[in-house]
Amino acid sequence: METTVTSKGQLTLPQPIRQALGIDAGTVLEVELGAEGSIVLRKKATPGFFDQFVGLRARHAPFASGDEARDELRLAEPARDPYGSAPARKSPAAKSSKRR
Numbered sequence: 001m002e003t004t005v006t007s008k009g010q011l012t013l014p015q016p017i018r019q020a021l022g023i024d025a026g027t028v029l030e031v032e033l034g035a036e037g038s039i040v041l042r043k044k045a046t047p048g049f050f051d052q053f054v055g056l057r058a059r060h061a062p063f064a065s066g067d068e069a070r071d072e073l074r075l076a077e078p079a080r081d082p083y084g085s086a087p088a089r090k091s092p093a094a095k096s097s098k099r100r
Contacts (some may be wrong), residue, residue: 029044
């Protein structure tokens with residue numbers, strides 16, 4: 001497939017390529033100079049809903065993504081028995097009665 005660069009430096013990606021990669025208007029592409037004069041275009045990853053909602057994509061976030069945070073939190077959880085039951089927790093009412 002071929003495409004032509006316009007006088008403004010723009011080019012049109014052929015429709016089969018846009019469809020295969022899910023590229024729509026406004027999609028951000030990363031551009032790199034490849035080996036032997038080639039150009040490498042990569043569809044930039046966009047944060048998922050969880051990342052945007054919780055704000056884990058902040059500059060100094062402890063995790064790079066919501067998936068990474070979930071995986072780390074799972075590793076930090078205490079082991080559960082094979083039937084999936086968790087240790088019993090005290091109810092908030094029991095805690096408040098001790099304060100009085």
